[in-house]
Amino acid sequence: MSYRTYTANMHGTADPGCKNENVSPTPAQQARAARIAAQIAGDLAQAGFILPGTLTERMTRCGRANCRCHADPPRLHGPYHQWTRKVGGKTVTRILTDDQLADYQPWFDRQRRLRDLIAQLETLSQEIADQDPRWDR
Numbered sequence: 001m002s003y004r005t006y007t008a009n010m011h012g013t014a015d016p017g018c019k020n021e022n023v024s025p026t027p028a029q030q031a032r033a034a035r036i037a038a039q040i041a042g043d044l045a046q047a048g049f050i051l052p053g054t055l056t057e058r059m060t061r062c063g064r065a066n067c068r069c070h071a072d073p074p075r076l077h078g079p080y081h082q083w084t085r086k087v088g089g090k091t092v093t094r095i096l097t098d099d100q101l102a103d104y105q106p107w108f109d110r111q112r113r114l115r116d117l118i119a120q121l122e123t124l125s126q127e128i129a130d131q132d133p134r135w136d137r
């Protein structure tokens with residue numbers, strides 16, 4: 001019974017008499033794309049900079065054997081603001097001072113927000129492209 005229903009649905013989807021044969025985002029999908037695009041445009045319209053890579057807080061040990069960071073229990077150095085990014089396939093790491101972090105934090109935040117919005121738009125576009133009936137031809 002349920003198998004028959006499933007089969008009928010499959011045939012209904014692939015119905016060759018269907019006239020709707022182009023990529024056709026639903027009104028809801030179009031509205032969502034417009035919302036995301038407006039947010040991206042709003043972000044880009046503001047004068048501002050973006051920095052690539054990721055920021056992490058790191059605790060470290062130094063090379064001095066009698067330092068507190070080698071004690072038991074150890075008291076590590078830091079936290080340090082570590083900026084990691086890829087340059088020509090290689091990972092480049094820099095340590096930011098507190099005032100550098102204060103200056104650059106908005107640049108990293110902005111990059112993350114834009115990347116997240118682009119990712120949302122990509123996911124939505126992928127969903128729409130996946131529903132394109134011409135894949136079945």
Ligand SMILES: [Zn+2]
Pocket residue numbers: 061062063064067068069070077
């Ligand atoms: Zn140390």
